[in-house]
Amino acid sequence: MSNNKWLVGIDIGGTTIKMAFITKSGDIEHKWEITTNVENQGENIILDIAEAIESKLTELGETKDQLLGIGIGAPGPVQMDTGLIYEAVNLGWKDYHLRDKLQAVSGLPVVVDNDANLAALGEMWKGAGDKSKDVVVVTLGTGVGGGIITNGQIIHGVNGAGGEIGHITSIPEGGASCNCGKNGCLETVASATGIVRQALEQVDNHPDSQLFRTLEVSGKLTAKDVFDAAKSDDPFALQIVDQISFHLGLALANLSNGVNPEKIVLGGGVSRAGDILLNPVKEYFRRFAFPRVSKGAEFSIATLGNDAGVIGAAWLIMEELNKK
């Protein structure tokens, strides 16, 4: 591989597609976004992506020769051997041959993975994972996603559902219903949506709390409101943060008793709460993890933000090209 050429990293989301030209050292040279066109079962997405690459190259005065290959992430389970997306509900794709289609229109080698997995690879390569071969990344956003790396490889599992950390059952009986069809998933507790739900369910019992007043004034509550109130020592907010931390610490400890990670990285919007969340999560983790597992694991907050996916995608296509 020529040293000055670029890898293309792409991260398809339900509303925007993040794209970047990235060096082989993992530095982003150019990044931009296009809108995700989900009309007609997302059939235009591939052409939009190919066109976006072409026009960016033209804009930069470069040609396709400058590109080595494309790594691309989609929000759904992936069959790695074939680059097939089993299903991406947000895009309208089902049994979609993403790799082959994008290779055909772009003329470049393509590798496909799940978006949460690519975010984990990105953090492993250039972020908080710090090049460790054993990393758990949990992304606390609207939902809870995850990616698990062992022996330096993503765990895809038998049908692409590896790393579904958000669907660990945290509340086996009487938990809130989850989009996946189960009840009591970690996502119902530790996502931004879940945090707000818990606050709203209980706030009327805490009329003296800061959160009660915030709700009265602004007419709504956000996850950030909960953490802000906890930072001001509001007892009700602290109680919610304790519940979240208990379940997150327990779920991560139990998963780690299986995979014994060196790094556990919290990402996503909720992770911006910082130490007010990280410290109690660590405390519960230490209590529930096998002592040797606890000793081996270091916690941190993700550092790449929204760039994690495109950077992980670039890493994956580089790995793929190196194999050849």
Add this chain to the structure above:
Amino acid sequence: MSNNKWLVGIDIGGTTIKMAFITKSGDIEHKWEITTNVENQGENIILDIAEAIESKLTELGETKDQLLGIGIGAPGPVQMDTGLIYEAVNLGWKDYHLRDKLQAVSGLPVVVDNDANLAALGEMWKGAGDKSKDVVVVTLGTGVGGGIITNGQIIHGVNGAGGEIGHITSIPEGGASCNCGKNGCLETVASATGIVRQALEQVDNHPDSQLFRTLEVSGKLTAKDVFDAAKSDDPFALQIVDQISFHLGLALANLSNGVNPEKIVLGGGVSRAGDILLNPVKEYFRRFAFPRVSKGAEFSIATLGNDAGVIGAAWLIMEELNKK
């Protein structure tokens, strides 16, 4: 590798060392046991093993030329790169250079892994794992052990504590104390020891139960007694089996939400209970696993019994030799 030569599989336990000469197809040609000499921090174990190999060869009229290499399992966490045993409490070993020492005395290539991991590899190769690349094996014996295979490789983790399924926290608050120093581990619930403890703790509240009568007559209870009584529809025994199954099903579901296995294999003495345990475990698993994970996972009972470790050890040294 010559086709008629043998691999040596060795499985060191606290009381006996299992040894076997195994073909490259995974068939055991000769197997035998020697006593584990744990005196003097287990310093004679290596020499005992080397001597046992020599005398068996002599007995069979063979020479060391017949042997390709040794795979060996020890009861403790292992550093794979170096074949170091961090600690094997039952043997008295600490930071023990098992690979290098055994290579020196035997003159053969050696590869080392944890005993539970080798049992998992054995089941993957020749047993219930059925050559799948994504397997979880949980061994329900006096304790609860485990081995997890993803992408065809054992998960060792950062410090050799991968696959510690027995120390998943099943009862986060008020659980029984575990040998590992924590409370409420799966091992305290689903091991033979744990099953008996639960029965004894509750039996006095169930004077009409079959288990109460068994205890009166024989002065003790075993895990087998509990399953036998459950098979005769004894309500108290069924209740205990339900508790065990709930926790085992939940722990395996949550782990599987991370690793998305194709095969989940229950082994060890407790697994001989068969369907009376397997069926409710599956039922709870299906309830608690992410739907796609549930769809991908098939349960079975281990088929290799006590041979799993030596067979897995043979597989591992064969893999190692194939790399060269």
